[in-house]
Amino acid sequence: MKLTKLFILLAAMAIAQEVDAQTTVKGKILNQKGESLAGISVHGSNKHTKTNDQGEYELYIPTAGTFQLQFTGIGFQKQELAVVPQGTITELSALILQQNNQQIEQIDVKGYNSVNHRSLEVSKSGVKDLDLPQAVQVINSQVISDQQINVLSDALKNANGVALGANRGGVNENFYARGYSLGTNNIFKNGARTNNGGSIEASTLESVQILKGSAALLYGGVTGGAVVNLISKKPKFEHGGEVAMRIGSYNQYKPMVDVYGPLSQRLAFRIVGTGGYAESYRDQVESKRLYVNPSLLYKISDKSDINVMFDYLKSDFTPDFGIGSVEGKINEKVGRNSFINVPWAYNKTNSSNAQVDFGHQFSDDWKLNVLASYQKYLRDYYGSERIQANAQGIAPRALNRSEQDELTFNQQLNLTGKLQTGTFQHQVLVGADADQSKVKNYAFNIFANGTGENVAPSTAYDNINVFDPYASGMRSDMPTADLKTRTNTNISRYGVFVQDLLSITDQFKVLAGIRYTYQKTGRSEVYDYKTNTTSVTENPGKDKVDMGDKVDKAWSPKFALIYQPLKATSLYVSYANNFISNSGYDVNYQPMGPSLLDQYEAGIKNDFFQGRLSTNVTWYKIINNRYAQTIIGDDGKVADSNMKEFTGRSASDGVELDVAGELAKGLDVLAGYAYNYMRYLETNENGILEDMRLVGTTAHTANGTVFYTFQDGAAKGLKLGASVFYTGKRNAGWNTTKANQREGLDRIIPIGAFTTFDFSAGYQYGKWNILAKVSNIGNTFNYYVHENYSVNPIPPRSFTTTLSYRF
Known part of the structure; x- marks a missing residue:
């Protein structure tokens, strides 16, 4: 009887405990918009459910005590929550x-915030910028919107140390960084x-990321100045978008549309497009553009995704070589608006890109990314x-007709x-890349003197008086x-590389890496339309024997020491190199190897006011001790223009300052300064003069932008902004050689410095926004010059207004 009572008591206690544990x-x-999310998975204590159409869920938990709930959904970050039962029903707050946009890390576009504590796509490695021993700058989508940026050159005015060196014919922008094109x-x-022809559309970009200095470790055969990575807008798993209309001086109009959203729980889309028409302050010059950028993001699983992107740009410009030169110099008597090209001249470009980007997260620590792309x-x-x-x-005026087809x-x-080895932490990047470029260039016979059986081709069109270009009878x-x-x-x-960021302590780190690059430039094949024959342009060596395709092989190391005395401060010194391919052969008739450029850099990266302001300072020096020069014989003559030797030296050094931040809510600043001195240190007796600034490079550049949006009061929604851009003295024309100097010939065209000021004002009301800008308020007059024949005046004072609606 007692035993029976004991069993009954124990059973009652067990049932009471089980009932108490159930909830x-x-x-x-x-x-984030407060909208209900359907189909979100809820896991806990080996139980599972999903939210209904109203975003609600119920889940029975049979275990006792505190338990963990895990929430996962396609396109959203996983979240965990510790729950303490509150009886048989436990109600949680929303x-x-x-x-989760499936990127390495999204750049904050709400303000000009520091990126020092973020990892950027341009670095490939996932290393946060503060740990990267290299200067980096980001022009994000808010800067693009605030300044009403249209093309890449507008955006890069904000990147100190990157300058527009020339704009040949008004259709081919050429940028310089740290002295290198x-x-x-x-x-x-x-x-x-990607190809820069046709002026890259920038108004639709998420950001422009600039990695300054040598990037050969990551990108192979690039020059030592900088690489620019354009980041497209990605699909989102939420509905939204924007439509806008931009109008401006010289009959500019530009509609823009951006629509995104989910097509299913696993598939999201985005379509970005723009077009437009604009005339110019230059007579007879106009441009017509059409750009479309659709993309899809498919979430294969919680750990894998694939992003497919396509874009197409049709850009038709009137080629404009500006005011030209008079006796090899700039003559301001030629009008700022004077158009000297033939009246029917045209430049039509079509470019398309397609990319497939696959990402897989093996764990919280390891990730694989595979990218395949093409460009036409x-x-x-x-x-x-x-x-x-x-x-x-x-x-x-001589005519030129050409076509280019590049794939x-x-x-x-x-x-x-x-990973960790002992007490050391490693952040590792292992990569391989390849690209294949196939270029077709078409040349034409031009019959400027008419056609007929006995009429020979001729490019000579006519003569023009640049002081009176519109004379009758032209x-x-x-x-x-x-x-x-x-x-x-x-x-x-083709290239393979490895990089390791080794954290010895929290304060002291070492970054080391190496890359091997193999580059082959094939011999050109020339097809003659008249004879219907194909010939190979040989790569002649000794006794004119063909040496075959040009092959370059190079190792590109990088080594850096990083010291971070504070969490917001990083000091670094680094060494890296890159290579430049050379044509010709040496005295033994062996193909010239590449020139190796040594680059030394030291810098300080700082965040102030809890990350609201960043100030980064960089010093660099680039030395080329293997500059290839044509060999000059003992008699002072060149016997073979293809025979060269590594006897020249060049150097480029300078400093850069970056400032960016959101000093207060609504108050954004972006500023910078750069100095560069690029010159030859040693050349032969017919070479370029030593210690003369190279053509195309700019000594001093600076920029500053301040925008403030009123946050409350009667002026809430009002935005005011100002920008200033300074371009220092430059040399145009051609660098004077020692042979020129002996003949008393100076081929340099000195170009003075100039400063432009812009002012913007706008207002946001609900989902509507209007923003107006006056550019070059002081109507500054200056030029961008390519050699001595494409002399393009900078734009005068102009007006731009954008009206947009977000949904």
Whole structure:
């Protein structure tokens, strides 16, 4: 009897305990806009459910005591919550899930915030900027919006140390950084090499990221100045978008649209597009543009995603070589608006990009990224160029007709991860990349003197008086042009690299890495349309024997010491190198190897006021001790222009200052200054003069932008902003050689410094926003010059207004 009572008592206690342990947890899941989220998975104590259409869930938990709930959903960051049961029913407050756009880390576009504690796509490694021993700058989408930026050159005015060195024909922007041209190899879109022809559309970008200095470790055959990575806007798992209309001086109009949202729980889309038409302060010059950028993001699983992006740009410009030169110099008597090209000249470009970007998160520490892309670039050009007038202003106009067809493929694999060996922490990047470029250049026979059986091709069109370019009787017809030759050139690049950020202590770190690059430039194949034959342009060596394709091989190391005495301060010194390919052969008739450039850099990165303001200072020196020069014989003559030797030296050094921050809510600042001195240190007796600033480089550049948005009161929503841009003295023309000096010839065209001021004012009311800007308020007059024939005046005072609606 006693035993029976004991069993009954124990059973009652067990049932009471089981009843006390049972609870049903209830709650609701919202997004950042406060909207209900359906289909969110809720896990706890081996139980599982999903939210309904109202974002609500109920989950029975059979275990006793505190338990963990885990919330996961496609396109949202995983979140965990510790729950203490509150009886048989446990009701939780609404939980807000943060959106996950499946990027390494999204750049904050709400303000000009510091990026020192963020990892950037341009670094590939996931290393936060404060740990990166290299100067980095980001022009984010708010800067792009505030300054009403249209093309890449507008954005890069905010990147100190990066300057527009030339704008040949008004259709081919060429940027310089740290004394080196960015050329065609240093501009990337989402990590893949892209062509700068047609003026890259920048109004639709998420950000422009600039990695200054040598980036050969990560990108291979790039010059040592900087690489620019353009980040496209990505799909989002929430509905939204924006439509806008931009109008401005010279009949500019530009509609813009940006729409995004989920197509399912796993698939999101985004479509960005713009177009427009604009005339110019230059007579007869106009541009027509169309850009569209659709993309899809598919969430394969919680750990894997794939992003597919395509964009297309059609950009038609009137080629404009500006006011030309008079006796090799700039003559301000030629009007700022004077158009000297032929009236029917055209430059039509079409470019398209497609990318597939796959990411897989093995764990919290290890991630794999695979990228494959292609770009197609087409250019069709016809007009006159090289306007070089005599003292009376008379310049012969010669015609040029060309087409270019460029197809580029790129493949990349990057593995990033963290591991520990003893007390040391490692942040590792292992990568491989390849790209293949196939270029077709078409040349034409031009019949400027008419056509006929006995009429020979001629490019001589007419003569023009640059002081009176619109005189009556000027020729205006478009001569016939027939295909002459097609030249095919293929370039292949392959590289493998490894990088390790070693944390010895919390304060002291070491970054080390090395890359091997193999680059092959194929011999050109020339097809003659008249004879229907193909010939190979040989790479001649000894006794004119063909040496075959040009091959370059190079190792690119990097080593840096990093010291962080405070969490917001980082000091570093680094060494890296990059290579420049050379043509020709040495005295033994062996192909010239690449020139190796040594780059030394030291810098300080600082965040102040809890990260609201960053101030970064950088010093650098780039030395080329293997500058290839044509060999001059003992008799002072050149016997073979292809025979060269590594006897020259050049140097580029300078300092850079970056300032960015949101000093107070609504108060954004962005500023910078850079100094550069690029020159030759040693050349042969016919080489360029030593210690003379190289053409295209700029001594001093500076920029500053301040925007303030009123946060409350009667002026709430009002935005005021101002920007100032300074471009220092430059040299145009050609660098004077020692042979020129002996002949008393000076080929340099000195260009003075100039400063422009912009002022912006706008107002936001609900979802509507209007922003107006006056550019170059002081109507400053200056030029961008390519050599001595494309002399393009900078834009005068102008007005721009954008009206937008967000939904």
